[in-house]
Amino acid sequence: MKRLLLFVGLALIPSFIFAKIWTPSVISNNMVLQQNSQVTIWGWTTHTTEEIIVTGSWNNQPVKTKAHHGKWSLRLPTPKAGGPYQLTIKGHEEIVYNQILIGEVWLASGQSNMEWNATLGFNNAKEEVANANYPNIRLLHIPKHQADTPQQDTPGSWEKCTPQTMKTFSATAYFFARYLHQKLDVPIGIINSSWGGTPAEVWVKEEVVKNNQQLVESQKKLPKNNWHSFEPGKMYNAMIAPLIPFKIAGTIWYQGESNRLAPHTYTQLFTQLIDSWRESWGYKFPFYYVQIAPFNYREKNAGVMIREAQLKAMNHDNVGMVVVSDIGNINNIHPGNKQHVGKRLANWALAKTYNKANISYSGPVYRSMEINNNKVVLHFDYAQSGLMKKGKKLTHFVIADKSKQFVSAKAKIKGNTVVVWSNKVKHPVAVRFAWDNIATPNLFNNEGLPASAFRTDSWTISIKKN
Numbered sequence: 001m002k003r004l005l006l007f008v009g010l011a012l013i014p015s016f017i018f019a020k021i022w023t024p025s026v027i028s029n030n031m032v033l034q035q036n037s038q039v040t041i042w043g044w045t046t047h048t049t050e051e052i053i054v055t056g057s058w059n060n061q062p063v064k065t066k067a068h069h070g071k072w073s074l075r076l077p078t079p080k081a082g083g084p085y086q087l088t089i090k091g092h093e094e095i096v097y098n099q100i101l102i103g104e105v106w107l108a109s110g111q112s113n114m115e116w117n118a119t120l121g122f123n124n125a126k127e128e129v130a131n132a133n134y135p136n137i138r139l140l141h142i143p144k145h146q147a148d149t150p151q152q153d154t155p156g157s158w159e160k161c162t163p164q165t166m167k168t169f170s171a172t173a174y175f176f177a178r179y180l181h182q183k184l185d186v187p188i189g190i191i192n193s194s195w196g197g198t199p200a201e202v203w204v205k206e207e208v209v210k211n212n213q214q215l216v217e218s219q220k221k222l223p224k225n226n227w228h229s230f231e232p233g234k235m236y237n238a239m240i241a242p243l244i245p246f247k248i249a250g251t252i253w254y255q256g257e258s259n260r261l262a263p264h265t266y267t268q269l270f271t272q273l274i275d276s277w278r279e280s281w282g283y284k285f286p287f288y289y290v291q292i293a294p295f296n297y298r299e300k301n302a303g304v305m306i307r308e309a310q311l312k313a314m315n316h317d318n319v320g321m322v323v324v325s326d327i328g329n330i331n332n333i334h335p336g337n338k339q340h341v342g343k344r345l346a347n348w349a350l351a352k353t354y355n356k357a358n359i360s361y362s363g364p365v366y367r368s369m370e371i372n373n374n375k376v377v378l379h380f381d382y383a384q385s386g387l388m389k390k391g392k393k394l395t396h397f398v399i400a401d402k403s404k405q406f407v408s409a410k411a412k413i414k415g416n417t418v419v420v421w422s423n424k425v426k427h428p429v430a431v432r433f434a435w436d437n438i439a440t441p442n443l444f445n446n447e448g449l450p451a452s453a454f455r456t457d458s459w460t461i462s463i464k465k466n
Contacts, residue, residue: 020046023041024042024153024154025153025157027042029097030098030138030157032138034078034103035080035186036078036080040074041054042072045067045070047092048070050067051065054088056087057086063075067091081104081186082102082187101136104180104189105246106180107243107251107252108173108190108254109203109239109255110194110290111256112195113255113257113341118167118168132161132167132174134178135162137177138158139166139169139174139177141168141192145238146235151237151238154243170190170194172290174342175339175341179346193243198228199222200269200270202234205232205276212268212272218262218264218265222259223258249285250286250349251277256292259306260305260306261463263306266306267313270310270313286349288321289313290322291310292306293327293335294328294330295329296437296438297437298465302463321452322344323452324337324340330437360447361449363382363451363452364449366378366454366456369431374425375419376456377414378431378433379416384416385416385445386413386416387444396433396441397409397418397431397432399431399432401427429457432456434452435453
């Protein structure tokens with residue numbers, strides 16, 4: 001009888017007591033909103049059709065919308081960088097978010113080299129942590145989780161950058177944000193959504209893989225582990241979809257090691273990932289990524305073929321690739337120099353997204369070749385001011401004739417070209433550079449950035465265990 005009376009009593013309580021307005025975790029205190037833009041603010045209400053009014057204190061001009069089946073969304077104009085501001089959301093109740101900054105917002109994603117933080121260790125980590133006091137850099141860390149279907153929200157909260165918050169945040173993403181902050185002198189919001197050991201398939205919409213038989217077959221070659229699912233879409237659903245359509249300036253990406261057993265389809269997979277994310281957000285934001293570093297993989301050619309696949313992705317629209325062959329560690333898949341990785345990514349953004357002059361952002365990239373008697377002349381992009389070597393002679397060039405048997409080659413810089421030859425090859429047809437999992441070559445442009453591994457041939461190469 002008492003239980004019945006309790007139920008009756010609850011039923012008589014007015015419904016508005018349980019009413020609520022809320023937003024996803026990406027919209028909260030301490031967030032950064034993209035400057036000079038129309039940002040989307042969205043959320044939910046238990047009053048399924050009520051009017052929602054959102055006001056930013058930067059202009060105090062309310063923007064109204066009406067909820068539809070409990071979900072609401074609107075576009076809010078933002079000014080140039082500044083703050084802190086308040087964001088007020090009103091319906092049957094009021095939410096006020098504080099310490100809002102206007103600036104540049106970037107998304108960082110990938111596998112362990114993006115996830116890696118100071119608690120795991122990198123060069124000079126103790127000092128970097130102690131100096132990480134940047135109240136105008138805001139960090140949003142998305143915890144690792146997965147889902148079978150696209151989710152509308154995710155755990156996580158925006159935090160000011162302090163030694164305590166930076167210590168467990170992506171080091172590469174932090175150094176990228178810090179360098180942008182220093183050079184642009186605006187607030188930076190950086191979202192880290194990464195997970196060690198994950199292949200690219202889990203970060204793309206499920207249908208991208210499952211509607212492409214080549215990608216389905218390639219996925220079967222991936223090495224499995226017990227840390228997470230390898231099924232397409234799982235991390236996209238849980239760790240990317242809830243961030244859409246929060247306005248971002250662009251994305252940085254560090255991934256590829258877990259796809260090394262299926263390099264032949266990686267270019268296609270990666271560029272479709274880029275396209276699918278851009279389609280979801282509704283605009284072609286820049287996508288800057290890190291070519292994986294040299295490492296002593298068990299499988300012959302696996303690492304260098306992923307590097308080649310990543311190099312080919314540079315033909316895609318509005319992308320840029322960072323080469324790290326000079327700052328890797330062939331015995332450590334997690335190289336310690338995260339500072340230069342972040343800086344090189346930031347230089348791509350400074351030069352191409354923010355149109356800053358006199359920024360060196362790419363090392364030499366092979367463009368074409370010509371055969372001159374028994375020598376091959378190689379031409380490069382991003383070598384306008386010339387090339388240089390670090391050491392007495394250029395290393396890691398091999399050359400072949402139509403027999404496809406490569407031999408070590410001599411190489412010499414001539415202006416912004418490289419001339420390659422061998423006395424053992426009278427009629428050369430192909431050259432390869434740094435074509436090895438552990439190659440750490442010494443060809444740079446005069447700005448000091450390293451050249452990517454490449455080959456001039458398209459001969460079939462297989463992956464073999466050493």
